[in-house]
Amino acid sequence: MEMTETQVIKAAVIEDIREIREGLTTLINFTDGFRCTGSYRSVEEALTRLNDDVPDVLLSDIGLPGMSGIEGIRIIKARFPLMQILMLTVYDDDDRIFDALCAGASGYLLKRTPPAKLLENIREAMSGGAPVSPEVASRVIKFFREFHTPDRTDYDLTPHETRLLKLLTEGYNYATAAAKLGVSYNTIKFHVRHIFEKLQVHTKSEAVVKAMRDRLV
Amino acid sequence: MEMTETQVIKAAVIEDIREIREGLTTLINFTDGFRCTGSYRSVEEALTRLNDDVPDVLLSDIGLPGMSGIEGIRIIKARFPLMQILMLTVYDDDDRIFDALCAGASGYLLKRTPPAKLLENIREAMSGGAPVSPEVASRVIKFFREFHTPDRTDYDLTPHETRLLKLLTEGYNYATAAAKLGVSYNTIKFHVRHIFEKLQVHTKSEAVVKAMRDRLV
DNA sequence: CCTCTGACTACCCAAATGGGTGGTGACTTC
DNA sequence: GAAGTCACCACCCATTTGGGTAGTCAGAGG
Numbered sequence: 001m002e003m004t005e006t007q008v009i010k011a012a013v014i015e016d017i018r019e020i021r022e023g024l025t026t027l028i029n030f031t032d033g034f035r036c037t038g039s040y041r042s043v044e045e046a047l048t049r050l051n052d053d054v055p056d057v058l059l060s061d062i063g064l065p066g067m068s069g070i071e072g073i074r075i076i077k078a079r080f081p082l083m084q085i086l087m088l089t090v091y092d093d094d095d096r097i098f099d100a101l102c103a104g105a106s107g108y109l110l111k112r113t114p115p116a117k118l119l120e121n122i123r124e125a126m127s128g129g130a131p132v133s134p135e136v137a138s139r140v141i142k143f144f145r146e147f148h149t150p151d152r153t154d155y156d157l158t159p160h161e162t163r164l165l166k167l168l169t170e171g172y173n174y175a176t177a178a179a180k181l182g183v184s185y186n187t188i189k190f191h192v193r194h195i196f197e198k199l200q201v202h203t204k205s206e207a208v209v210k211a212m213r214d215r216l217v
Numbered sequence: 218m219e220m221t222e223t224q225v226i227k228a229a230v231i232e233d234i235r236e237i238r239e240g241l242t243t244l245i246n247f248t249d250g251f252r253c254t255g256s257y258r259s260v261e262e263a264l265t266r267l268n269d270d271v272p273d274v275l276l277s278d279i280g281l282p283g284m285s286g287i288e289g290i291r292i293i294k295a296r297f298p299l300m301q302i303l304m305l306t307v308y309d310d311d312d313r314i315f316d317a318l319c320a321g322a323s324g325y326l327l328k329r330t331p332p333a334k335l336l337e338n339i340r341e342a343m344s345g346g347a348p349v350s351p352e353v354a355s356r357v358i359k360f361f362r363e364f365h366t367p368d369r370t371d372y373d374l375t376p377h378e379t380r381l382l383k384l385l386t387e388g389y390n391y392a393t394a395a396a397k398l399g400v401s402y403n404t405i406k407f408h409v410r411h412i413f414e415k416l417q418v419h420t421k422s423e424a425v426v427k428a429m430r431d432r433l434v
Numbered sequence: 435c436c437t438c439t440g441a442c443t444a445c446c447c448a449a450a451t452g453g454g455t456g457g458t459g460a461c462t463t464c
Numbered sequence: 465g466a467a468g469t470c471a472c473c474a475c476c477c478a479t480t481t482g483g484g485t486a487g488t489c490a491g492a493g494g
Contacts, residue, residue, distance in 0.1 A: 419452070
């Protein structure tokens, strides 16, 4: 027994379906280098008993009786910031994936993940990775891409108009923008009118909203 | 030879370092179920010869002589939308990762990825996944998380104020917002003043910018 | 040469907004 | 029962804004 605690990855499970919960516990305990510190039926149960033997990695379902897994990890992550949390669930819709990641999950695996892969993913989480199932990775990246490249509808703004629009989004009014750009108040009004025409809006507020949404600034 | 073309994954490589390029080509050709349709030293070369035998998956370096891999995949993806493109590179900085994904890359692998893993990732890309190295996944998710949860500074807006603020970001003015919410113009002004106080701003434009930045709406 | 465009300035007037005051009623919490 | 919060409404007045018209000037390009 020279392999010490430092080498062994301690994992715990929150899952309400008995067969799955016991299957995971067995899988973890019967694999070299892993130890299951606990298996819980609900977030509430985990919260009271997690302190007995704090795991390195926590696998959690989302659809749980009582508090949902998403809410659960928010609380658990706040209490144990270093614990790596992996969602292990059947849900693969965007909202749940993003909510889970934002709540503090390090990874998001679908339940059909094969056992060997699952153990590999736990190791990956421990070494700072973010294990996600292929479908999930694909969704995250798709979302990210859409968010980051807004089809570049640039409305043909001239450089000056763009600069002015940027100032407007930063809270400048016409007078202060005029001072900032070193031109007269009337010039600002002139350019603003052009911006409105190009953006198809009629107020400063609409213009700044459009500028921010379409990432013109 | 009963295994037909439909089963074989056709891959191509863009990589300027000869050893790596030939290593990848050999790896792909000597693996069952894969065939290498071409290996190119630059994006320019790939563009002229890719049509000879169009691959399903393209592995590309980023640091290439002439056009960079990022610019390259933007062009290639536009010309061959169905082609899955994987970046295979030494760079792991955020900017390059995000630029590549936005330019149309399906995945982003670091060059230290072991051969077996690499082949698995090519298969994953073919089946609609988004293979990324663990470090890369971690960065994408971290970025995503920061972007999506802006520290929830909620300024204690009441439900009504939040509704009104949302309308303002949608281009409503006081009069139309009043009609929409079924209250009087003066009531809108009253609430708007409170919103301004809580958000510490003095104009509608500043309020909508703040609302959008802090994802209050 | 002439035209076009971008950038610039000015004046006028109407509409929208910002900020101050005053008040009502309902509902919760202490 | 008092204090607080939320929602509601009104009047006043100054400032900001939106939109129209009417110009100048410099540089690019046919």
